Structures are given as structure tokens and as C-alpha cells.
Amino acid sequence: DTGVSQDPRHKITKRGQNVTFRCDPISEHNRLYWYRQTLGQGPEFLTYFQNEAQLEKSRLLSDRFSAERPKGSFSTLEIQRTEQGDSAMYLCASSSGHLGRTDTQYFGPGTRLTVL
Amino acid sequence: RKEVEQDPGPFNVPEGATVAFNCTYSNSASQSFFWYRQDCRKEPKLLMSVYSSGNEDGRFTAQLNRASQYISLLIRDSKLSDSATYLCVVIAPTSGTYKYIFGTGTRLKVLA
Numbered sequence: 001d002t003g004v005s006q007d008p009r010h011k012i013t014k015r016g017q018n019v020t021f022r023c024d025p026i027s028e029h030n031r032l033y034w035y036r037q038t039l040g041q042g043p044e045f046l047t048y049f050q051n052e053a054q055l056e057k058s059r060l061l062s063d064r065f066s067a068e069r070p071k072g073s074f075s076t077l078e079i080q081r082t083e084q085g086d087s088a089m090y091l092c093a094s095s096s097g098h099l100g101r102t103d104t105q106y107f108g109p110g111t112r113l114t115v116l
Numbered sequence: 117r118k119e120v121e122q123d124p125g126p127f128n129v130p131e132g133a134t135v136a137f138n139c140t141y142s143n144s145a146s147q148s149f150f151w152y153r154q155d156c157r158k159e160p161k162l163l164m165s166v167y168s169s170g171n172e173d174g175r176f177t178a179q180l181n182r183a184s185q186y187i188s189l190l191i192r193d194s195k196l197s198d199s200a201t202y203l204c205v206v207i208a209p210t211s212g213t214y215k216y217i218f219g220t221g222t223r224l225k226v227l228a
Contacts, residue, residue, distance in 0.1 A: 035218075055213060091160075105216060107161070108159060109158070110158075
């Protein structure tokens with residue numbers, strides 16, 4: 001399977017714990033995106049990387065959130081001191097990075113986080 | 117005003133019906149447009165890009181109206197399997213780069 005993969009698919013944690021999610025993009029894609037999606041809403045942009053550089057972060061990304069893409073391949077998203085409001089689906093997407101209609105984003109299956 | 121707006125629905129239509137969704141966007145410099153489909157508790161999947169001249173893929177037709185800043189998706193001969201949420205996506209310039217902006221999605225239910 002050469003699509004975007006995410007791990008874990010589901011995570012249940014207690015409030016105050018730290019969690020880390022992993023995303024493996026399509027191998028030839030240099031752009032990687034993280035989104036958060038809650039019920040009844042579209043995906044909300046969190047951050048994106050071009051290769052290993054984190055180029056933009058949404059103001060939704062509080063200081064409890066950090067993302068890395070150390071070698072320009074896989075990425076991790078860490079949430080520290082989780083809160084119940086962090087419960088959501090965390091989606092990763094990758095693209096080839098060529099502006100325009102060729103820069104199609106392909107999504108992974110998501111990590112569903114539940115904070116108790 | 118939201119950057120990308122969609123009617124959340126749900127649109128309940130009988131099998132075989134034709135249904136259309138619109139999506140409006142606020143940034144006139146927006147460059148590319150897409151429709152994604154999302155099934156319940158699944159990831160979004162690209163349905164089709166939207167070209168300036170309009171484009172068709174089987175039963176699906178997408179149109180772009182730059183003057184009025186909206187895109188549309190028309191589904192003909194609806195199937196039960198078309199039941200899903202349809203997300204409008206706009207690529208808009210920002211701070212020397214560009215960003216993807218998703219609408220909240222329009223829910224479609226096709227009824228037997």
C-alpha cells in the first residue's frame with residue numbers, strides 16, 4: 001500500500017497525558033499537512049511541512065502542540081497535557097507541492113483521539 | 117464571513133434524482149478548487165478538481181464561477197452509494213505561499 005498511513009488509528013487517553021501520532025506520507029511527496037476534524041466540521045488546518053521545514057502553523061496550534069518532520073519523510077504530532085477539547089480526528093495529508101490543480105492532497109485514515 | 121462556505125444540509129434525495137451543491141469563497145485570488153468526498157468516520161478522498169471551463173466525470177459535473185466566487189457540484193442519477201459528505205476545498209494565497217481551506221461539508225443522503 002503506497003498511500004498515506006497514520007498510527008495509531010485510535011487513541012484513548014486521560015486528561016493531562018501526552019500523546020504522539022505518526023504520519024507516513026506518500027514517498028515522493030515533499031509536502032505534509034496536519035488537520036484536525038471534529039464532528040460536523042470540515043478539516044481545520046494545523047500545520048504543514050515542505051520537506052523537513054515547518055512553514056506554517058495555525059493559531060489553532062497552541063503551545064501544547066508540536067509537530068516535527070526530522071528527515072523530511074514521516075512526521076509526528078505531539079499533544080502535551082491533553083484536554084477534553086482535544087478530542088477529534090487528526091488527519092494527515094501529503095502532496096507533491098506543485099501549486100495548482102496538480103497539488104492534490106491525499107489523506108491518511110486519521111487518528112481518532114478521545115480524551116477522558 | 118467564513119473563507120469557504122457550504123450549506124451543511126442534509127440534502128435528502130430519492131435514488132435517480134439530480135442534486136446540486138454550491139460552495140462560496142471569499143478570497144478572489146483563490147487559485148485552485150476541488151471537491152472531496154468523505155464517508156462517515158473515514159478520511160476525505162478527492163472526488164474531482166474544478167476547472168475554469170467546467171468539467172465532468174461520469175455522473176458528476178463541477179463548475180467554477182469566478183465572477184460570483186462560487187463552485188458547484190452536480191450529481192445526476194443519484195445512487196445510494198453517493199450518500200456522503202461533500203467537502204469543498206479552495207487553495208488561496210497566503211504570506212508568500214498558499215493554503216488549503218476546507219468548507220464544513222454538505223451532507224447528502226440518497227434514499228431508496
